[in-house]
Amino acid sequence: MIEKRPLANAISHTVLILGVLVVAFPIWVTFVAASHDAVRMTQVPLPLLPGGHFWENLKYAFSKGVGNAREISVGMMLLNSLIMAMMIAVGKIAISLLSAFAIVYFRFPFRMGFFWMIFITLMLPVEVRIIPTYKVVADLGMLDNYWGLSIPLIASATATFMFRQVFLTIPDELLEAARIDGAGPMRFFKDILVPMSRTNIAALFVILFIYGWNQYLWPLLITTDKSMYTIVMGIKNMLEAAEEAPEWHLIMMSALLAMLPPIVVVVGMQKLFIRGLTETEK
Amino acid sequence: MAEVSIRNVSKSYGDNEVLHGVSAEVKDGEFIVIVGPSGCGKSTLLRMVAGLEEITSGKISIGGRVVNNIEPKDRDIAMVFQNYALYPHMSVFNNMAYGLKLKGLPRDEIRRRVEEAAKTLQLEDYLGRKPRQLSGGQRQRVAMGRAIVRNPAVFLFDEPLSNLDAKLRVQMRVEIRKLQHRLGVTSLYVTHDQVEAMTMGDRLIVLHDGHAEQIGAPMELYENPATRFVAGFIGSPAMNFMEAEVSDQKAHIGGEAALPCPPGAPGGKVVIGVRPEHFALAEDGAAGLKIHVDVVEALGPDTLVHGHIAGQSEDIVIKFHGSPRFAVDSIIAVKAPPEKIYFFDPGTGRRL
Numbered sequence A: 001m002i003e004k005r006p007l008a009n010a011i012s013h014t015v016l017i018l019g020v021l022v023v024a025f026p027i028w029v030t031f032v033a034a035s036h037d038a039v040r041m042t043q044v045p046l047p048l049l050p051g052g053h054f055w056e057n058l059k060y061a062f063s064k065g066v067g068n069a070r071e072i073s074v075g076m077m078l079l080n081s082l083i084m085a086m087m088i089a090v091g092k093i094a095i096s097l098l099s100a101f102a103i104v105y106f107r108f109p110f111r112m113g114f115f116w117m118i119f120i121t122l123m124l125p126v127e128v129r130i131i132p133t134y135k136v137v138a139d140l141g142m143l144d145n146y147w148g149l150s151i152p153l154i155a156s157a158t159a160t161f162m163f164r165q166v167f168l169t170i171p172d173e174l175l176e177a178a179r180i181d182g183a184g185p186m187r188f189f190k191d192i193l194v195p196m197s198r199t200n201i202a203a204l205f206v207i208l209f210i211y212g213w214n215q216y217l218w219p220l221l222i223t224t225d226k227s228m229y230t231i232v233m234g235i236k237n238m239l240e241a242a243e244e245a246p247e248w249h250l251i252m253m254s255a256l257l258a259m260l261p262p263i264v265v266v267v268g269m270q271k272l273f274i275r276g277l278t279e280t281e282k
Numbered sequence B: 001m002a003e004v005s006i007r008n009v010s011k012s013y014g015d016n017e018v019l020h021g022v023s024a025e026v027k028d029g030e031f032i033v034i035v036g037p038s039g040c041g042k043s044t045l046l047r048m049v050a051g052l053e054e055i056t057s058g059k060i061s062i063g064g065r066v067v068n069n070i071e072p073k074d075r076d077i078a079m080v081f082q083n084y085a086l087y088p089h090m091s092v093f094n095n096m097a098y099g100l101k102l103k104g105l106p107r108d109e110i111r112r113r114v115e116e117a118a119k120t121l122q123l124e125d126y127l128g129r130k131p132r133q134l135s136g137g138q139r140q141r142v143a144m145g146r147a148i149v150r151n152p153a154v155f156l157f158d159e160p161l162s163n164l165d166a167k168l169r170v171q172m173r174v175e176i177r178k179l180q181h182r183l184g185v186t187s188l189y190v191t192h193d194q195v196e197a198m199t200m201g202d203r204l205i206v207l208h209d210g211h212a213e214q215i216g217a218p219m220e221l222y223e224n225p226a227t228r229f230v231a232g233f234i235g236s237p238a239m240n241f242m243e244a245e246v247s248d249q250k251a252h253i254g255g256e257a258a259l260p261c262p263p264g265a266p267g268g269k270v271v272i273g274v275r276p277e278h279f280a281l282a283e284d285g286a287a288g289l290k291i292h293v294d295v296v297e298a299l300g301p302d303t304l305v306h307g308h309i310a311g312q313s314e315d316i317v318i319k320f321h322g323s324p325r326f327a328v329d330s331i332i333a334v335k336a337p338p339e340k341i342y343f344f345d346p347g348t349g350r351r352l
């Protein structure tokens, strides 16, 4: 837009600023609450300016647990979430890359059958197949460990399709040139397909990491051992303190910490992420 | 170095046969151009030599070894693709080095070979760049470099110049020819451009609808085309064809005018062909072939006259030296030397 229209500019800026405020206000409240002590958080009106207990609360969160999740420190829950989210994101990408590779580049019997089988899983998210999946995971002895937390969430039709589309845009001559150069299938995959899908992998990683990080229902179901709690379900547990009032300052500190890794991932991979979603030049 | 022998090779995609038994013997160090119109099966033939396409029937051997069931990488060939097929994420150096790395050559040997090729192709300054940071001509040279470093027995080119602009194409045409001459590597070169074919090839294979219409040196095909197709395809502008009735050593065209024929010319209904450059103005206006002038194109050294003869379906192109002037819609009378007139069977298109 090169034209200058002051009124339109003012309006769009107002709308944008309002939008930012709406998003930012709860985060500000969270931050403020995380910097007060328990006493202040039980008095009305609730504070709108930061207090002086931020570092103290932070230290507490990394050493001890809160509320119903008292047995595990917030730091440990963050670590659990991180491991789960990484396993899901990396696992999904690895599996989808390989299955897209198979579907696009190999002629095997029932190829289209497999393609449709993957497609159908789109209609069966975890929530729908939760009981049979639970049974399978339980029978495999994967309750209360990282495998159980991540493996059932790894299969991904969406990512498979995305990589399939990416591979389909890669000209056949590249495969042929690689064949003449003496690259076998896995060489071609590793040396050419994967590097060429780099930006798409990054974009997908961001999306999948956040997807994994935000998982609530599945971890809730399969973890009974509190040492395996993830941060998202942990926060919910903190609210259900048996006798005492919820320790809002610590809960808010946990919430604040829980927001950090997704932000780090998004900011860190922002450039690749945007290129991955927009770039078509191959 | 190696000879390539293609023996009665056919290719079918399902029920659709696209090559019907093509045979050709390529001598060691020869530059063979496979030429023909779009869709005639040139790429298919080349890709079968490369091993990228299965051979339905027939045999292909390289250096005396039948390669029908040998993987492309083991055929000792290198191929240059029309769209270059450079690895977009690799630097120019790595593009050229990739095949050598996979072969397991030592590092310094790879470096030496790539640098030597880069020097030959004037790519030294670009070794660190990615393909997308290069111009079309530079990419083309990288593709050539990737072929050269492999030190293959046979080069295969599939329309390597068709993505370049006209001027660069002429330049690269000469470069490729020089390079091939120096390296002495047997080459198969596919193009649909007959000028490229004429200027580059030691010999040409003219493909038409999956048949090899004629195989021979460029001038041989120009002077002695075996079929109407070859006659029309080789030479630019293309040969003119006219329906004629031959009797008394005269070809009667459209009933009125006649061209004198050489002794021993076939009689009856034929198609006669005369190249644009073999026509000349008839001094004695009445005796010549009457051409109605439609368009005059002055090219500088030559002038092309596009016109038609009353009663003939195909237009006529005549090439005059220099820049004689003709008025549009005028009638000019032309003649052709009898020995420069070709006779073709109107049905089969065979030369008579």
Ligand SMILES: Nc1ncnc2c1ncn2[C@@H]1O[C@H](COP(=O)(O)OP(=O)(O)OP(=O)(O)O)[C@@H](O)[C@H]1O
Binding pocket: B013, B018, B036, B037, B038, B039, B040, B041, B042, B043, B044, B045, B192
């Ligand atoms: N994979 C395929 N499946 C079916 N038919 C094919 C296939 N590849 C090529 N053909 C057919 O084979 C014929 C020859 O194709 P080819 O690519 O060899 O033509 P070409 O002479 O190289 O043409 P161009 O100058 O346009 O590149 C064409 O009619 C084409 O439709």
Ligand SMILES: [Mg+2]
Binding pocket: B042, B043, B044, B158
């Ligand atoms: Mg082709």
